[in-house]
Ligand code: FES
């Protein structure tokens with residue numbers, strides 16, 4: 001705890017060097033600067049000289065200052081004095097792809113993820129942004145029939161591909177078998193992860209049809225067109241996190257599809 005407080009103290013100390021009393025949060029609202037009065041451990045650390053030494057030790061250890069500054073080498077520019085790198089103009093690139101069977105010709109910033117292209121540029125907001133780091137599966141879409149994390153896929157990589165999002169699998173009047181099965185088995189609660197779960201389950205059925213293997217297939221020695229058991233379903237859906245914990249019903253929805261040959 002004392003270590004954490006010291007770290008906070010050092011961070012606040014750095015903030016005060018850069019912008020004294022002008023901190024703002026992400027909404028632009030002013031943030032009360034952190035004062036040493038809130039950090040009794042620092043106040044207890046002895047004389048001002050001793051406290052300054054403590055800060056320097058922390059900064060050197062955490063690499064916030066350059067090594068040269070930490071050991072007092074001459075000629076090393078302080079980070080605060082380094083001029084900001086000039087901003088680089090975005091590189092735009094034309095791409096052609098098909099999204100939900102509709103051909104699109106677009107010019108995109110090469111840094112744009114497929115997820116942002118879908119949600120921010122094309123208003124296809126069914127695919128969700130959970131973590132934006134490839135960890136939750138909320139952004140799962142199908143690229144040429146295979147499931148991918150669209151947050152980790154650059155839009156330019158989808159050049160020439162067929163992308164299928166939840167909007168392309170079915171609509172309210174004409175639900176896909178997977179969508180119906182999730183409804184019938186209550187395979188969701190808040191629904192945030194559900195588009196990704198349904199895209200994933202759709203691809204799972206195709207993979208099972210092709211006899212593709214999972215880790216569980218090898219563990220069980222069932223490597224010739226493995227039966228899709230609950231263990232296989234759990235493993236094959238493990239890239240899709242459900243924060244509501246609707247897993248038993250998600251497994252039930254997929255199990256019913258497997259048992260019915262892909263029909264709900
Ligand atoms: S948003 Fe893409 S994996 Fe979480």
Ligand code: FES
Pocket residue numbers: 187188189190191192193194241242243244245246
């Ligand atoms: S239903 Fe809420 S996160 Fe899955």
